[in-house]
Amino acid sequence: MSVLSVEHLSTQFTTDQGIVRAVRDVSFSVEKGEILGIVGESGSGKSVTMFSIMGLLAGNGTVTDGRIILDGEDLSPSAFSSEKEYEKKMCAVRGNQMAMIFQDPMTFLNPVLRIESQLVEPILNHTKLSRKEAVDRAIELMGKVGIPSPEKRIKQYPHQFSGGMRQRIIIAMALACNPKLIIADEPTTALDVTIQAQVLELISAIKDEFGSSVILITHDLGVVAQTCDRVAIMYGGKIVEQGSAEDIFYSPNHPYTKGLLGCVTNPESEFSEPLHPIPGSPPDLLKPPAGCPFLDRCPNAMRVCRDYMPETTVFSDSHFSRCWLNQKGGAAG
């Protein structure tokens, strides 16, 4: 059984300019012990999907449709009688059954509290451990994520740690209650390459040791190739292609996936191959196109793409894509 399954999720924000449909009909699942990569450009809806799952949407955001099932339990806002009930349930789930690692560690650590009180908080909230046991557990976690002399450093403040070390603290906080699912939202974007390599290795090691599943949100295809088992490609609030890492990198189907792969270079290749950028820029989700969101930038766009979103084409158990090019008679229809 999947750890998390998301079915037909839609999320929108009410703004002064109108309604932004940030996530539109997104479905995916995460199996036990795997790393699922979600790739997309800024504004593609990848972070909003995760915030919808965690129940952390801003005040003007609502989940309008769809189901979110974590380990057999329905966590969609519509499954609760009131907002209060939902919030109460999510408070028990967040940090306990699922936890999140954020992009910028400094923003998510309280600068005026010692690491100790910040690390102990989730443990005290979700377990019956005494304060002393909780501190011991926190020190153990800091050791596990590779922070040297944790007994000493737990007394320090966030500003006394470097960026990489802060990200390790965030990871320790996420691990505090052995969550089934860890959502990592661009965990290495703010870090340097050598530190990024260390943090990615840590995330893989933790997945093996704690048996957690991980959703890794990123825009870096190199990071995906190195860490993820399966990949979902998001564009304009929709998942356009999903598959194993090998499917995506060696037999991409959707024109957007192909386009993304044409935008990156392999530093190991002998000669630099020319880049093939995708022309144009992403769609405005205030007025999302009725058909395929990639229409305006797609080299293969047809008339049918303008008005209708293509159905999902299944290539194998794990590889799906949504493009009219795969539909029989699509070109005519």
Place this chain on the structure above:
Amino acid sequence: MSEAILRVENCCTWFDVTRGLFAKKQIVKAVDNVSFQIFPGETFGLVGESGCGKSTLGRTIVKIYSPTSGKIFYKGEDISTLEGARTKAFRKQVQMIFQDPYASLDPRMTVGEIVREPMDIHGLHTAKEREERVVELLQIVGLKPDHIRRYPHEFSGGQRQRIGIARTLALDPEFIVCDEPISALDVSIQAQVINLLEEIQKKMGISYLFIAHDLSMVKHISDRIGVMYLGHIVETGPSHLLYSKPLHPYTRGLLSAVPIPDPRRAKERRRIALSGEIPSPINPKPCCPFATRCPNATEKCFQAMPPTVEVDGRQVACFLYEEGG
């Protein structure tokens, strides 16, 4: 070989960060004893992690900071001696593209005004010619002429970076310092900007100093690359050589940490894990800057600065390659 357009000799840019009247002197050696050359029409890439001094070096070259010691020659002329009108003439030839297209454009100016401003300052062309030149520049960078009357907030990140590039080109510069021009952009937009920069170079024969931390893109655009670590250039060489056979232990570690977009290859390749982090640049010890993280470090590395030696057409500062070492 032709004359270098830019020659940096033993350049040091230090900042005094001493706090308090009687406190011990604290000096950040952001750029320390750096030498390299850039030839006409060439792209020289400068890579390194944050805090290694690459942006400070770029700013020293365009005369935003003045070097503490050492010399920078542009077309054979020492830029630290330039004053008044000659500085203005220098700035006309040497321009800069900034990292953040949101912060580097004045939100109260229209695109036309932004692109025209450098020409106004330098008194180039007549008013009518300027207008025509603005339209021409916008077309070169792939924007439409009717964008002239719009404001920066109406554009996406990639388009703003194009506006910045158009402004940079307004004075027909011969040398452009690109300080992380793509790191604030999305992947598909990065490739657009890189292609644009390459096109411009082909058309106008401009030399670039391309500063970035994205090693794959730097390799793609650069002819030669310098690797910086803690204020020093540890290795310089042609980009394909540097990537295929890195010499300095830091270059090796850095390159093996770059994620490559190929899952099978990513699984089988061996990573040289660099443990630890960059030491503080305040009052650094007079030894190899990389010694604390280096897997090949010997006692010697903690005692003296390694000299820069020539190996296989590259300059590398490491005791491993010293004569008889």
